Amino acid sequence: MSISGFIPRATRACHPDAVVSEYLDRGWWQEDTLPGLFASWVERRPAETATTDPVNLADLTGAQPMSMTWQELDEFVRRVAAVFHARGICQDDIVAVQIPNSIALVATYLALWRLGAVATPMPASYRRHELSGIVDACSAVAVVTVGRLGDRSLATEASGLLSGHPSLRTVFAFGPDVPDEAVEIDTAAVPASDVEEAETYTAGLVHTVNDRVTICWTSGTEAAPKGVPRCHADWLAVGRGVQDGLETTEDSVLVNPFPLVNMAGFAAALLPWLLGGGHLVHHHPLDITVYLRQIQHHRATHTTMPPAILTMLLQNDVLRKKFDLSSLERVGAGGAPLPPSVVAAWQNDHGVEVINFFGSNEGVCLLGAPGDMPDPTIRAQHLPNYAAPDHSWVVRLSRSTSVRLIDPVTGALVDTVGGRGELRLKGPTVFGGYLEGTATSSPFDEDGYLCSGDVFELCGEHGEYLRFVDRIKEIIIRGGMNIAPAEIEGLLQDHPAVAEVAIVGIPDEVLGEKCCAVVVPAADATPTLDDLTAHLRARDIASFKLPERIELVDTLPRNAVGKLLRRHIRTDLLESL
Structure with missing residues (x-):
């Protein structure tokens, strides 16, 4: 399979047709789309709570926090889509999104995907320097943001780009505090005719699982960020893989403290929510007291925590015992090695299983699930080696993801326990290539494997585990x-x-x-x-x-x-x- 490593800016597809056919034929991809999954839950659970704003949203943006059922969220999404469509947003348009974790953010994604548009998410902490580069790199036609975030006027900052970027036509903003130069997204005031026209437009669209839905951004050794296009199918392959570890259901409550702008937020929260049909509670930026209070109040079953927070809560009995965290079942963690004693204590003393994630915007496919690694001390610092001979895994991605360790100096395959090499991956969760013009070289080797830039050691009695050692990349x-x-x-x-x-x-x-x-x-x-x-x-x-x-x-x-x-x-x- 030949992969060029670049996705043309004007091309809707993320992967070559041959790859799409192969993955669908093998059952590695499904025919589902993200809006289609959302619609299925609206039909099946219309009156059940779908999502809830951060309790401190008023302090962050001035907007009053809300909680919506699946039906209410669907109506909200349709009205947001009508606002976008009335201002010219249509299929294949690229729209930059800078909104803190909230119902407004999820509704914006769903509304854009409903219109066939592409969302390019940006952290709320980004400022003019980063926004300007991203708008130029992907030729974004609009920015969707909020009137203010803390003491910053995000809508004013975004509006300042309108005169200097030829592609940029409109700045949309959720209120309050929306400046005159931005279009306020006031769903209560959307004319019925606008909603009807948007519905007619979306009914006539043809969607494929290979259509781009996001362009996330990642920084490597180069100064400018690289665009990472993703389609419905590879996002959902990521989500289904993570589901094998998190096991969310209709009864699950997820509290998400990671920004919904890249792999961490999408893989550990948005996708498990869309696949499991539970209740998504938003949080960000991290305020440990507010966060723990949300877990207690909503009786959260799932969340994600940085390793340092897992350790701190275990060591801080006074803080931990202020809140009832007994509803937690599984916690995702990643980004740094996990202390074995910490993972063991959460599981043995508090009944919480910690899932060890590894991935990047370009390709996530390894996770230490309890079904594969029941011993928490092993799961803390190891990931499964899907290439291990005569070994089967619970996680379904093990049957579709090809893994190699390559010596970064000699280029030789590392297959001896104790050997170290760069992790290289190929499979249905790996992206198709960087956005044209945002990378100087292909991230794939001559065999089509993604070069992760991360060095792992082959571990276990028969090489069944991988242990992270260091990053080749300098990020x-x-x-x-x-x-x-x-x-x-x-x-x-x-x-x-x-x-x-x-x-x-x-x-x-x-x-x-x-x-x-x-x-x-x-x-x-x-x-x-x-x-x-x-x-x-x-x-x-x-x-x-x-x-x-x-x-x-x-x-x-x-x-x-x-x-x-x-x-x-x-x-x-x-x-x-």
């Missing part, structure tokens, strides 16, 4: 958000007090990693951390990307062609801390 992951060092370095390089700069990740107990700026000062200059952060803030960069430590050095190590040896910089820095 920094802070609280689940990817930071490309080259992007920050490029912005800091024009600071007058900076001669050279390298951004590296250093460990953080809560966030996993945080940014450190290693700076060679310009002559007669002594830059401070405040100097650097002020310089970056002036360029409207997202706050999570700001350096949180500075180290001044005389020189930065480089190789023979002048490339920064960032790994050496980080090693030297960690030794000095």
Whole structure:
């Protein structure tokens, strides 16, 4: 199977026809679409609660929190779609979405997909710098956002892009505090004729499982983010794989603290909700007291937690015992190794099974499910090796996902226990290739396997497990958000007090990693951390990307062609801390 690694910007399909036919014939993909799944729950459970806003939504955006049944959500989605359609949004249009976790966000996705449009989600923390690049890269025709978020006017920030981006026609915003230059999404005031026209339009659309529905964004070693197109079928393949671990049902209540903008939020919350038909409760940004209160109030059965939060709650008896968390059955975790003692304690002492996830926007397909790894101490630090001979797995993706470990130096297949290599993957959850113009090379090898950039060790008595070792890629992951060092370095390089700069990740107990700026000062200059952060803030960069430590050095190590040896910089820095 030949995969080019790039998806043309104007092409609706995510995968070649031959791949689609193969995956459907093998049963690896189904004929379902995301709007179709939603419609099935509206028909089957119209009066049951479908989704609930964050309890602190009024503090975040000024809007009053709501809870909706499946039927109420369906009506809301239809009216939001009517607002979009009346302003020209139609099939294949790409629409940027910047909304905090809420009913409004889910309704926006469903409304766009109903119209055949493509959503390109962006974290609420993104500012003009990131928004501008994404709008240009995907030729977005509109932005959907909220009037305000905290002390920021997101709608005003987005409206500031209208004059400088030829593709961008409209900014839509949920209220309150919507500026005049944006179109307010007031579903109570939508004319009946607009709803009827939108319904007529959607009834005439032809959808395929290979149609693009999202373009998510990921940062690697390059300064600019890369677009990751996804279709109905590969998203649902991801969701069904995760379902084998989470096992959500109509009775499940999911509290989701991860932003619904990329793999973490979609795979662990939105898709299990659409597949299981339960109740999705929104939360974000993380406020630990509000979050635990939501779990208690809604009697949540499922949630996701960063490893650091799992550990902190286990160690903090006072905080944990303030809330009744006894309804929890399964918790998803990933992004960092899990302490075996923590996973064992949650399971043995509190009856909560922790699921170990591994994945990326490009391809998620490995998870440590209790049915495959009943021992929590093994599940904490290992993932299943679907390539292990004579071994069967509960997770259905094991039968459709091909896994290899490749020595990154020699290119040889690693098949000896204790050996280490780059994880490479092929199967129905792997994307079809980056958005044209957003990547300099293909992410696939000559055999069509996705090169993950992550090094794993082959473990277990017969090589049945994989253990994460390190990342080949140089991205920094802070609280689940990817930071490309080259992007920050490029912005800091024009600071007058900076001669050279390298951004590296250093460990953080809560966030996993945080940014450190290693700076060679310009002559007669002594830059401070405040100097650097002020310089970056002036360029409207997202706050999570700001350096949180500075180290001044005389020189930065480089190789023979002048490339920064960032790994050496980080090693030297960690030794000095």
